[in-house]
Amino acid sequence: MHLFRLDTSIFPANSTSSELADAAEAEWTAAHPEGTVTRRHLGAEPLPGDTWTHATLAGFVPAEQHTDEHRAASALAATLADELRAADAAVIAVPLYNWGVSQHFKTWVDVVIANAGPSDQLLKDKPVVLVTSLGGGFAPGTPREGWDHSTPYLERILRDVWGADLTVVRRELTLAGVNPAMESLRDLAAEYHTQALDAARDAGKNLVRA
Template identity: 55%
Template sequence: MTLFRLDTSIRTEGSVSREVADSVERAWLAAHPGSAVVRRDLASHPLPADAWARAATAGMTPPEGRTPEQKAAVVLAAELADELLAADAAVIGSPLYNYGVSQHLKTWIDLLIADPRLGPGQQPLAGRPLALVVARGGGYGPGTPREGWDHATPWLQRIFGDSFGMDVRVVVAELTLAEVNPAMADLRDMAAQSRSDAHALAEAAGRDFAGRALAASA
């Protein structure tokens, strides 16, 4: 059994998305002790910013005419796709940055789509479970002043759920900046509750994904 984990927070310490993703991983490992967890950390090991353009243009170039840089980008795209395709389940940590996804995550997704196996119309990941852990510094829920300002989560659901056909479960922790922002001090109880709820949902996802993987292998 293999769980693929992607971390995209620029913070390696104090990251809520990493912390909640830990809960998914712990629950998975509790059900499958010793099973493989393939991790990719895009903050510690960012992808080359020009890799997607080279992989995309390589797809429109005959193999014999590709530059060494294009060939390397194609290999990288295949490596990233291999990691996801080989997993029985996945968890992705995605903080909300400037109302969207991090540049690291966008590059990773673009490279996945550059691989022919995950290109438009291809769904080898159909039905594969994915926990999408979203951390938002403020409040973006219904009725809040910034309702609808989270442009990352709907896009990620579109890519992984609609384009890739994965079974996406969204786990959200909101108001994560309340502990460090004095202006948000009166929201700290709500932030703590949101964080606690996110951990509970993450643990449930990890257990469910493990059970599904076990049933599929039986």
Template identity: 65%
Template sequence: MNLFRMDTSIMPSMSASSELADIVEAEWKAAHPDGSVTRRHLGTHPIPADAWPLATLSRFLPEDQLTPGHRDALALADELAAELRAADAVLLAVPLYNYGVSQHFKAWVDMIVHTTGNSGPALKGVPTVLVTVRGGGYGPGTPREGWDHSTPFLTRVLADMWQADLTLVERELTLAGIKPEMEQFRELADDLHTRAREAAQQAGRALAIR
């Protein structure tokens, strides 16, 4: 059994999304002690900004006009797609940044689409856990309700376009206790943190048996 895990936080040492992903992974590994984990960290090792344009443009060029940059981009796209194809289960940790999807994750999506676009859904039926966290509050009735433009995109790509068997684990108010202006939400944030950890544990157990 093989678990593919991706992290995208730009602050690995204090990542709220990675903390929850660790819980999911621990549950999966407990059920599959002989299983392997393939890791990719886009926060510390992002995909080059020109990789997707180079890979895409290479489709329209004859073989003798491909530059080393084109060939490197194509090789990277194939490598990324191969990691998904080899996965029996997938774990993605993708925090909200500036109200939208992480540019690192978007670059990865574009590369996967380039490689698998004509070969069917990239994760059809594959059990997948998406961990996403938000520094503030975006729920119904909050001042920033509707400002989270990341989670709808993530679920659209993973569940609808790639047809993954998707489970979502979420946590909000991760900056309460860090930003002084959010101190009033500390107690609520602690409660949401506890609930998120419990949800991650349940998701990990379900991921292991699906």
């Protein structure tokens, strides 16, 4: 069995999304001690910013006219797409940054699509856990309702474009512990933390059952 694990936090040492992803992964590895895990951490090792441009343009240029940049970008794009094709299950951890999707994740998606195209369901019917963490509160009725422009995009790509059997684990108010303006929300944030860890473990068990 083969698990693909993707992280995108720019704070790998104390990442909430990675903590939750660890909890989900632990359930899978406990059930598959001989399984393999392919890891890619886009926050710690971002893809080169021009990879998508070169990989895309390579598709419009005859192979004999490819530059070194075209060839390198195309090879990387093929590797990224193959990592998804080879997986039996996946855990994807993506925090919300500035009310939108992580630029590291967006670049990765674009590069994968440069190789696979927009209609290749790379994760067709595969169990995937999406972990997302949000510094503030975005629930219905809150002042920032509707400001989360990341989660809908993540779900669209993983479930609708790539065909994943998707489970979403979401934790809000992650900044309550460090932001004085959110001090009154710290008890609620602690509840959310506990609930999200439980949800991540359950999602990991679902990976195993699937």
